[in-house]
Amino acid sequence: MAEMIDLSLFVQHREDGAVFVELAVDGITGPDAIHEIEGGLERIDGVLDARLNYTNHRVKVAWKADQLDPAIFLTTLKDLGYRAYPHIVRSEEEAEARKEKWLLRCLGIAGFASMNIMLLSISVWAGNASEMSIETRDMFHWISALIALPTIGYAGQPFFRSAFAALRERRLNMDVPIVVAIILAMVMSVYETLNHAQNAYFDSGVMLLFFLLCGRTLEQAMRRKTRAVAGNLAALKSETAYRLDENGQAVLVPVGALQPNDKILVRSGERVPVDGLVVQGTSQIDESMVTGETLPRNIETGATVYAGSSNYGGAITVQATAIGEDTLLDEIERLLEKASSSKSRYIQLADRVGSAYAPVIHTTALITLCIWLMLGASFHDAILTAVAVLIITCPCALALAVPVVQVVASGNMFRAGLLLNAGDAIERLAKVDTVVFDKTGTLTLPELQVANRNDIPADLLEIAARLAISSHHPLSAAVATEAKECQPYDQVEEIAGEGVRAIVNGQEARLGSYGFCGFSEADTHALLKDESISIVAIAYGAQRALLAIHQALRPDAVATLQALRKFGIHDIRIMSGDRPEAVRSIADKLGVADWHGSMKPADKIRAIEELQTKGASVLMVGDGLNDAPALAAASVSLSPISASNLAQVHADAVFLGDRLMPVFQALATARKARSLMRQNLGFALLYNLVAVPLAFLGHVTPLVAALAMSGSSLVVTLNGLRVRRQVGVGTKAQEAGTVKETLINGPLESSV
Amino acid sequence: MNVLVYLLPMALFIGLGALGAFLWSLKSGQYDDLEGAAVRILNDDDLPPEERPHKQDQSQDK
Numbered sequence: 111m112a113e114m115i116d117l118s119l120f121v122q123h124r125e126d127g128a129v130f131v132e133l134a135v136d137g138i139t140g141p142d143a144i145h146e147i148e149g150g151l152e153r154i155d156g157v158l159d160a161r162l163n164y165t166n167h168r169v170k171v172a173w174k175a176d177q178l179d180p181a182i183f184l185t186t187l188k189d190l191g192y193r194a195y196p197h198i199v200r201s202e203e204e205a206e207a208r209k210e211k212w213l214l215r216c217l218g219i220a221g222f223a224s225m226n227i228m229l230l231s232i233s234v235w236a237g238n239a240s241e242m243s244i245e246t247r248d249m250f251h252w253i254s255a256l257i258a259l260p261t262i263g264y265a266g267q268p269f270f271r272s273a274f275a276a277l278r279e280r281r282l283n284m285d286v287p288i289v290v291a292i293i294l295a296m297v298m299s300v301y302e303t304l305n306h307a308q309n310a311y312f313d314s315g316v317m318l319l320f321f322l323l324c325g326r327t328l329e330q331a332m333r334r335k336t337r338a339v340a341g342n343l344a345a346l347k348s349e350t351a352y353r354l355d356e357n358g359q360a361v362l363v364p365v366g367a368l369q370p371n372d373k374i375l376v377r378s379g380e381r382v383p384v385d386g387l388v389v390q391g392t393s394q395i396d397e398s399m400v401t402g403e404t405l406p407r408n409i410e411t412g413a414t415v416y417a418g419s420s421n422y423g424g425a426i427t428v429q430a431t432a433i434g435e436d437t438l439l440d441e442i443e444r445l446l447e448k449a450s451s452s453k454s455r456y457i458q459l460a461d462r463v464g465s466a467y468a469p470v471i472h473t474t475a476l477i478t479l480c481i482w483l484m485l486g487a488s489f490h491d492a493i494l495t496a497v498a499v500l501i502i503t504c505p506c507a508l509a510l511a512v513p514v515v516q517v518v519a520s521g522n523m524f525r526a527g528l529l530l531n532a533g534d535a536i537e538r539l540a541k542v543d544t545v546v547f548d549k550t551g552t553l554t555l556p557e558l559q560v561a562n563r564n565d566i567p568a569d570l571l572e573i574a575a576r577l578a579i580s581s582h583h584p585l586s587a588a589v590a591t592e593a594k595e596c597q598p599y600d601q602v603e604e605i606a607g608e609g610v611r612a613i614v615n616g617q618e619a620r621l622g623s624y625g626f627c628g629f630s631e632a633d634t635h636a637l638l639k640d641e642s643i644s645i646v647a648i649a650y651g652a653q654r655a656l657l658a659i660h661q662a663l664r665p666d667a668v669a670t671l672q673a674l675r676k677f678g679i680h681d682i683r684i685m686s687g688d689r690p691e692a693v694r695s696i697a698d699k700l701g702v703a704d705w706h707g708s709m710k711p712a713d714k715i716r717a718i719e720e721l722q723t724k725g726a727s728v729l730m731v732g733d734g735l736n737d738a739p740a741l742a743a744a745s746v747s748l749s750p751i752s753a754s755n756l757a758q759v760h761a762d763a764v765f766l767g768d769r770l771m772p773v774f775q776a777l778a779t780a781r782k783a784r785s786l787m788r789q790n791l792g793f794a795l796l797y798n799l800v801a802v803p804l805a806f807l808g809h810v811t812p813l814v815a816a817l818a819m820s821g822s823s824l825v826v827t828l829n830g831l832r833v834r835r836q837v838g839v840g841t842k843a844q845e846a847g848t849v850k851e852t853l854i855n856g857p858l859e860s861s862v
Numbered sequence: 863m864n865v866l867v868y869l870l871p872m873a874l875f876i877g878l879g880a881l882g883a884f885l886w887s888l889k890s891g892q893y894d895d896l897e898g899a900a901v902r903i904l905n906d907d908d909l910p911p912e913e914r915p916h917k918q919d920q921s922q923d924k
Contacts, residue, residue: 166894
């Protein structure tokens with residue numbers, strides 16, 4: 111690519127006066143890449159340093175301001191065999207990273223504090239058994255307090271905030287009993303220390319906090335990782351556009367740099383980068399990404415075009431409009447707002463348990479207090495026992511159980527090529543009993559393919575494919591994928607609206623419309639019976655043939671639907687925006703009886719909500735802009751990575767690669783995860799059945815509390831790890847391959 | 863019991879030192895690229911070429 115991209119929008123400033131860009135890099139397959147990339151970039155004159163983050167596949171390159179054009183980095187990396195694209199740190203990703211660091215800081219502090227307090231506590235327990243002066247014990251307790259109180263104050267914040275947020279909304283979550291227990295443990299310990307008592311619960315409180323923070327941090331780390339991968343994919347998918355400056359000169363810029371009212375040149379075969387009005391030119395555009403409709407639409411000056419549609423015909427100039435100015439997006443935004451609010455009504459399992467659990471243990475503590483008072487114990491002893499009940503029933507195992515299962519399950523999904531957007535998606539996936547698929551780009555591959563390749567002589571197909579490489583027409587891209595030798599012919603002539611031709615081995619070869627290759631309209635009727643087919647013709651000397659181009663089903667679509675049925679999900683539907691005839695052929699192939707075509711976004715929502723009011727839990731799988739509201743309305747939703755941005759944002763998870771199987775794997779993993787969550791909750795209940803009577807009788811010393819809490823936490827964690835042993839083990843290697851391949855090839859191909 | 867006068871502060875200072883080291887490493891971004899740190903030690907570009915192992919062995923397992 112000889113043209114240089116204008117990267118000025120992505121340049122950031124460093125404290126030392128240098129400037130840097132962050133690039134997402136694609137094609138990293140091994141550790142060798144670190145040296146190759148960093149070395150290659152640092153050899154450029156003026157570059158100060160380059161540092162590759164091997165986890166995120168991002169490289170930061172710094173150079174002295176004004177000394178070079180950053181576009182050279184992209185070409186240097188391209189020469190090394192890596193595709194790079196400037197990466198804008200999206201605010202949500204930055205927020206996740208900041209939160210992870212904060213939690214790690216809290217975890218470190220809680221870890222330090224619990225170790226040191228335990229050191230003192232063990233001395234006290236040993237001292238209580240032998241002889242230890244009251245003064246020494248008090249001193250140990252006071253030092254413990256000195257460490258514990260600031261630690262709770264700082265490292266407890268993640269829980270305080272969440273608990274207060276829940277209380278402000280007048281509901282209970284898991285963090286409320288946690289916070290109550292921790293604070294009470296501290297208050298009681300200080301009071302006991304003042305009274306020179308034998309026992310204080312500083313160690314219990316801080317250790318509790320440490321275990322809980324482990325769970326929180328793991329959860330957060332997983333969330334951040336999937337965000338980072340998603341960010342890279344988005345960056346690498348980002349395309350460039352030709353912006354026309356005041357002089358009408360076309361400058362290549364990243365799509366992210368486009369502003370409203372910019373004029374953009376969209377050449378034949380390119381994707382429209384933004385929503386806008388056509389200000390010049392006439393063409394045909396393919397809006398299958400936007401509406402699901404597979405037949406191209408004719409457009410002329412004044413027409414509205416949407417980001418994501420492909421330009422079939424001649425070059426057009428588009429004036430970018432601000433989002434929300436045009437009707438389709440307006441409509442979709444409005445529907446989205448309504449649909450999203452319905453989803454937020456889902457309450458996570460942990461919170462549901464938490465809100466049921468909190469009143470129970472608080473009542474138990476109150477009953478303990480009353481009974482002890484009635485039995486004639488002193489107020490001090492009664493309070494002490496009640497607080498011990500609260501501490502021992504603090505849902506430590508509960509708060510750890512669900513995140514651990516979630517983290518391991520989402521790690522499994524990650525390996526299967528699924529990136530989760532929402533943490534509670536696993537629980538919602540487990541409940542699914544109805545699956546609704548969009549057709550275009552979801553059940554079918556986003557790229558077109560040659561349907562009748564087996565009927566065409568191989569040598570003729572090869573010539574067609576190599577000719578197609580030189581053409582900009584979207585249909586040619588499908589033909590070009592058939593090429594075994596990816597070398598274009600010399601001196602290929604493109605005739606606008608007709609096709610391409612070149613001299614191959616002394617004979618003329620033509621690829622293009624049927625008329626261009628000497629066919630009559632009657633010849634095409636046989637193929638056009640199937641309405642989803644478009645035709646390209648090839649002529650080479652006396653040989654000629656018609657190529658039928660169509661959208662192929664994903665290779666494992668049939669197998670996936672079978673797997674879903676075997677799994678017990680029988681209600682599978684297809685809702686498409688495409689023509690009913692086109693939907694029918696796909697539905698027949700898949701054996702789906704319940705299908706609908708020509709559905710508008712609002713129709714899809716209505717259909718889904720109707721299902722949901724009947725009590726169904728609907729999984730929506732879709733990719734188009736028109737699917738976004740339906741994705742938001744469904745109980746849970748998935749999108750392929752090739753989906754429009756809006757659809758991806760509103761999907762709970764995104765799957766990579768050409769295979770549809772991740773949809774099934776998502777459901778299977780989620781079910782397994784849910785059963786483990788329930789087991790863990792059951793164990794936590796069992797633990798309480800044993801621990802509560804002990805605490806009730808006043809036998810819970812800090813030593814017992816420490817053993818009980820760490821023991822139960824360990825058990826639920828180990829049980830949670832069992833999700834790893836998993837459905838579909840045989841395909842593990844293959845799954846790992848999918849992620850890698852897609853990271854390397856997928857986004858690249860979709861931008862060609 | 864006098865031994866406690868210096869043992870306790872020592873234990874606490876060692877702990878605090880470790881905590882400080884952890885917070886510093888967190889702040890300086892050492893946890894940002896855990897996988898990279900693991901593979902960077904395998905880089906042999908600091909060795910003169912004749913001491914490096916044969917390249918084919920590595921490139922095979924991709």
